[in-house]
Amino acid sequence: MKFKKAIVHNWRLYVLMLPALIWLIIFAYYPMYGLLISFKDYKGALGIMGSPWAKPIWKHFAEFFTTSIAGNVIRNTLVLSFLTILFSFPIPIVFAILLNQLNGKRKRKLIQTVSYAPYFISNVVVVSILNVICAPSGFVNTIIKGIIGRPLLLMSSAEYFRTMYIVSNIWQTMGFSAIVYIAALTGISPDYYEAAIMDGATKLQRIRHIDLPLIMPTIIIMLVLALGNVMTIGYEKVYLMQAGTNTQVSEIISTYVYKVGLQNAQYSFATAVGLFNSVVNFLILMAANVVAKKTSDISIF
Amino acid sequence: MSRKKGNDKVFNLVNGLIMVIVCIFIAYPLWYVLIASITDSAIVNSGKLLVLPEKIFLGGYKKILGYKPIWTGYLNTIKYTVAGTAVSIATTVPCAYALSRKDLAGRKLISVLFTFTMFFNGGIIPLYLVINKLGIYNTIFAMILPSAVSVYNLIVCRSFFDSNVPNELVEAAKIDGGNDFDIFFKIVLPISSTIIAVMILFYATSIWNSFMNALMFMGDQEKMPLQVILRNLILSNQASSVLSAGTDMIERMKLAEQLKYGVIVVSALPLLIVYPFVQKYFAKGVMIGAVKG
Numbered sequence: 001m002k003f004k005k006a007i008v009h010n011w012r013l014y015v016l017m018l019p020a021l022i023w024l025i026i027f028a029y030y031p032m033y034g035l036l037i038s039f040k041d042y043k044g045a046l047g048i049m050g051s052p053w054a055k056p057i058w059k060h061f062a063e064f065f066t067t068s069i070a071g072n073v074i075r076n077t078l079v080l081s082f083l084t085i086l087f088s089f090p091i092p093i094v095f096a097i098l099l100n101q102l103n104g105k106r107k108r109k110l111i112q113t114v115s116y117a118p119y120f121i122s123n124v125v126v127v128s129i130l131n132v133i134c135a136p137s138g139f140v141n142t143i144i145k146g147i148i149g150r151p152l153l154l155m156s157s158a159e160y161f162r163t164m165y166i167v168s169n170i171w172q173t174m175g176f177s178a179i180v181y182i183a184a185l186t187g188i189s190p191d192y193y194e195a196a197i198m199d200g201a202t203k204l205q206r207i208r209h210i211d212l213p214l215i216m217p218t219i220i221i222m223l224v225l226a227l228g229n230v231m232t233i234g235y236e237k238v239y240l241m242q243a244g245t246n247t248q249v250s251e252i253i254s255t256y257v258y259k260v261g262l263q264n265a266q267y268s269f270a271t272a273v274g275l276f277n278s279v280v281n282f283l284i285l286m287a288a289n290v291v292a293k294k295t296s297d298i299s300i301f
Numbered sequence: 302m303s304r305k306k307g308n309d310k311v312f313n314l315v316n317g318l319i320m321v322i323v324c325i326f327i328a329y330p331l332w333y334v335l336i337a338s339i340t341d342s343a344i345v346n347s348g349k350l351l352v353l354p355e356k357i358f359l360g361g362y363k364k365i366l367g368y369k370p371i372w373t374g375y376l377n378t379i380k381y382t383v384a385g386t387a388v389s390i391a392t393t394v395p396c397a398y399a400l401s402r403k404d405l406a407g408r409k410l411i412s413v414l415f416t417f418t419m420f421f422n423g424g425i426i427p428l429y430l431v432i433n434k435l436g437i438y439n440t441i442f443a444m445i446l447p448s449a450v451s452v453y454n455l456i457v458c459r460s461f462f463d464s465n466v467p468n469e470l471v472e473a474a475k476i477d478g479g480n481d482f483d484i485f486f487k488i489v490l491p492i493s494s495t496i497i498a499v500m501i502l503f504y505a506t507s508i509w510n511s512f513m514n515a516l517m518f519m520g521d522q523e524k525m526p527l528q529v530i531l532r533n534l535i536l537s538n539q540a541s542s543v544l545s546a547g548t549d550m551i552e553r554m555k556l557a558e559q560l561k562y563g564v565i566v567v568s569a570l571p572l573l574i575v576y577p578f579v580q581k582y583f584a585k586g587v588m589i590g591a592v593k594g
Binding site for chain 1 (some may be wrong): 309316320321327330334337348350351391393395398399400406414420424426427431435448449450481485511531536555558561562569572573576580
């Protein structure tokens with residue numbers, strides 16, 4: 001009764017919320033209902049409800065795991081994601097800490113502003129830039145030629161795909177990801193530093209004993225969130241970076257779903273693969289959150 | 302004591318050096334593309350182009366100016382960005398305010414329903430089917446509706462209201478007889494220009510840059526945004542299609558090379574020009590979001 005009264009009392013607030021709620025239902029939850037087709041043999045004319053159930057019900061999942069490509073695609077997704085976290089996650093932290101130690105407020109501000117500019121640039125432009133600067137005539141190969149004497153096919157060979165993906169990812173996100181750490185560092189009370197300086201601590205010691213412990217909660221939250229996106233990252237950029245010659249390492253689950261789903265119109269099969277991806281991703285997030293909660297009492301929920 | 306001071310000196314020196322390298326790493330690729338777009342491509346191809354443009358040649362830009370698909374793409378992108386941003390602001394900001402009100406029944410549950418979609422969603426095929434069912438495939442709505450609300454932005458916006466609209470203000474307005482609409486439109490919005498600027502910036506960049514939505518949900522070539530045109534020109538190697546037939550072979554190849562650089566500049570420039578003026582809102586938005594996470 002109390003609840004009902006509260007709703008009536010605040011009806012205008014619900015009206016303010018209505019457009020977003022409608023969006024939530026149509027574009028976020030209704031597609032989740034559409035996940036049903038991964039257990040059905042979807043036929044457009046019959047609709048989601050009318051389409052017959054797959055026999056057996058896990059047919060499309062089984063089909064995926066028996067394809068020769070499944071193992072490869074899953075491995076590519078995991079390797080690329082974890083390599084990205086391994087490199088793209090710590091670098092912004094180091095950058096934020098070092099920037100924070102730089103003398104001169106204006107200098108700091110300027111470097112920070114430059115550092116997150118690439119975040120504004122679209123994946124299409126980033127991959128286009130990669131393509132021209134890493135072409136045999138681009139400056140990257142001019143430098144490589146100077147060192148090893150010959151240019152490398154950086155963008156088209158499978159060998160370099162992951163390196164190119166990760167280096168450009170660092171270029172795109174380093175400054176942006178550093179913003180939260182810089183904010184956390186600026187929030188540290190100067191008293192700590194003054195006391196440390198009195199005790200004769202060097203800058204490195206101050207970083208180790210003041211900066212790192214105090215930004216650790218932020219680091220943990222960001223790590224859990226990064227792990228929560230482990231299977232979804234970079235789908236657009238990976239797709240753009242694919243060349244016929246590198247698909248053996250560049251085909252990841254989400255690009256594969258796009259191709260079999262929208263290009264070959266195998267809706268049920270592609271949805272099953274996508275669902276598998278989402279579930280694994282969600283489980284990783286949950287596991288990361290549990291570990292964070294156990295070890296440091298920090299949770300994103 | 303002096304050893305410690307010496308330590309710090311070395312640290313400062315190494316740190317300064319690292320920062321210089323970081324700046325070069327970030328800025329040089331952009332600079333290189335810019336100078337390559339105005340330099341004779343013979344020099345670019347020889348690998349001699351490093352710091353300053355040489356033998357200025359603007360043939361590439363002349364061709365770009367005359368190549369219609371780029372400008373159609375531009376116009377489409379501007380259309381989608383303006384309309385999409387307006388829709389996104391109109392949905393996100395009022396909802397964020399409502400969710401920030403502690404007296405809203407069900408606020409926890411609704412927040413969880415939104416947050417859950419950040420980590421789990423139906424995926425592209427079910428979304429594609431929804432878009433088809435609604436009959437908005439290949440229309441402007443397919444470009445702006447599926448991503449109209451970003452839950453991350455919603456959380457950032459709610460955090461802002463949480464910490465910037467004091468409860469007393471709302472209570473006082475209620476005592477004066479204002480209803481929730483009056484409070485939102487006449488009291489809350491006027492003191493929220495910062496967050497609105499942040500939201501416009503976040504949404505506008507993401508729509509301006511979006512590529513996959515167009516690829517999945519649009520069909521006609523004439524409706525494609527700039528990103529798709531750019532990708533076709535550079536990544537699918539159709540740069541020479543910009544050149545009219547009749548240009549001789551060598552001239553063609555020379556131009557095709559330079560065109561790539563020029564097209565990149567033309568597509569990235571608007572954002573990079575606006576960037577210095579809006580970047581402070583960008584950092585602000587991230588920090589508001591970081592408070593709550």
